[in-house]
Amino acid sequence: MSNIILGGMMLKAVFFDIDDTLFDTSGFAKLARKAALNMMIDAGLPLSSTEAYKLLREIIGQKGSNYDKHFNVLTKTVFGEEKPLLISLGMINYHNVKFALLRPFPETISTLINIKAKGYQLGVISNGITIKQWEKLIRLGIYPFFDEVVTSDEVGFEKPHGRIFEVALNRMGCSAENSVMIGNKFTEDIMGAVNAGMSAILVNSKLTTEEEKRIEEEKLDVKVISNISELENIL
Amino acid sequence: MSNIILGGMMLKAVFFDIDDTLFDTSGFAKLARKAALNMMIDAGLPLSSTEAYKLLREIIGQKGSNYDKHFNVLTKTVFGEEKPLLISLGMINYHNVKFALLRPFPETISTLINIKAKGYQLGVISNGITIKQWEKLIRLGIYPFFDEVVTSDEVGFEKPHGRIFEVALNRMGCSAENSVMIGNKFTEDIMGAVNAGMSAILVNSKLTTEEEKRIEEEKLDVKVISNISELENIL
Numbered sequence: 001m002s003n004i005i006l007g008g009m010m011l012k013a014v015f016f017d018i019d020d021t022l023f024d025t026s027g028f029a030k031l032a033r034k035a036a037l038n039m040m041i042d043a044g045l046p047l048s049s050t051e052a053y054k055l056l057r058e059i060i061g062q063k064g065s066n067y068d069k070h071f072n073v074l075t076k077t078v079f080g081e082e083k084p085l086l087i088s089l090g091m092i093n094y095h096n097v098k099f100a101l102l103r104p105f106p107e108t109i110s111t112l113i114n115i116k117a118k119g120y121q122l123g124v125i126s127n128g129i130t131i132k133q134w135e136k137l138i139r140l141g142i143y144p145f146f147d148e149v150v151t152s153d154e155v156g157f158e159k160p161h162g163r164i165f166e167v168a169l170n171r172m173g174c175s176a177e178n179s180v181m182i183g184n185k186f187t188e189d190i191m192g193a194v195n196a197g198m199s200a201i202l203v204n205s206k207l208t209t210e211e212e213k214r215i216e217e218e219k220l221d222v223k224v225i226s227n228i229s230e231l232e233n234i235l
Numbered sequence: 236m237s238n239i240i241l242g243g244m245m246l247k248a249v250f251f252d253i254d255d256t257l258f259d260t261s262g263f264a265k266l267a268r269k270a271a272l273n274m275m276i277d278a279g280l281p282l283s284s285t286e287a288y289k290l291l292r293e294i295i296g297q298k299g300s301n302y303d304k305h306f307n308v309l310t311k312t313v314f315g316e317e318k319p320l321l322i323s324l325g326m327i328n329y330h331n332v333k334f335a336l337l338r339p340f341p342e343t344i345s346t347l348i349n350i351k352a353k354g355y356q357l358g359v360i361s362n363g364i365t366i367k368q369w370e371k372l373i374r375l376g377i378y379p380f381f382d383e384v385v386t387s388d389e390v391g392f393e394k395p396h397g398r399i400f401e402v403a404l405n406r407m408g409c410s411a412e413n414s415v416m417i418g419n420k421f422t423e424d425i426m427g428a429v430n431a432g433m434s435a436i437l438v439n440s441k442l443t444t445e446e447e448k449r450i451e452e453e454k455l456d457v458k459v460i461s462n463i464s465e466l467e468n469i470l
Contacts, residue, residue: 084389085378088369134323143320154319 013174014115014235015123015193017183018136020204021228023104029065031101036094040071040086045078066129104140107229112145114232123148125168125181127158127188148172159185160192169196182231186211194220203228248356248409249470250428252418253363253371255439256463258339266336271306271329275321280313301364339375342464347380349467358383360403360416362393362423383407394420395427404431417466421446429455438463
């Protein structure tokens, strides 16, 4: 894997995914959800922590993570009706814990500084709600690094759809060949970018044997790194 | 005014409005909005603080205070399109400042303790979104005082409509004659309660001459206090 060559010519723009690429979204969300459920249990939710977390994960699985009434559904499931006190307690504590913990991966900021100093334009291509994704960049303190931020919400298509990459490249004024996408999801980030003519680097994730084989057979312009700081050696 | 007698028999339940009755909603919201606008101006909103606040107030006047996209409309008005960075900056700083400042009036908690100790049941009757109103009671640290919390959102009718008072009395298991409503709005809180057969006490607000005249002529069971702590002497 490590011998695959990026691009072939000088890259000019580097696009990042946000969640689980620039910061530990999944880890923070899990801690925040558990803290929220514990507060709800203290206030009368008649479940164990384990039962409550299992139920919440089922609800998130059904409704999607961008749905904003998981706790409403949870109390309705348990009590047969919504319990506003428990819902509000859950939401307040979820947000308090999430915002208290929110920070970039330890290497994110130094890596962004380094890449920016090398003269690259930086962008974000993210599946999510525009204002929520901007909120993350602001709360993480990293939004000034990015020349363009493009979300599926504003484009109307999610990664891996070609349209979102196309819009990002157009806005940045950059050709696909001169651009690389960094992300943690093989289908959305890596194959989406490659199919749009960009190079791609997978981070914080491992390739399956099938994915490795596909990259080799189709000679895809894909690299894998275990930590975002390795970008400094590649770009 | 001070000679009007409450009820005539022992009051058993005391219902409170939330906003500007138990805490300084308007004052906090104003500070939070100004802080949010200053952050937006620092990030490129081409208005003075005064112009921006005037425009925001117009938008709130048009859309209502429960609308959650005031900053979207503001950037669209100024730039001709929504600006996600400015909107997110505004929303984050509005919420940060609001939550940082959020506390009950200095006399609220001791008054609630005192009334509760005298054996009254306590309730809330509030116009607003259920989860948002519960969030205020939780963040203010006062929700355990209240036996029943009734919102216009759940009832489907806003104060001064009789239905919301009727639902609150039913849930509390209390007759109107044995109940008093405390609030800062003459029409919503005071006339709403009086028309539902309850007594009423106006706080943090002054009666107009016309309102005073109406109370006298119709011999309405209404008192006026300048501070919530005066309830201790009345109840």
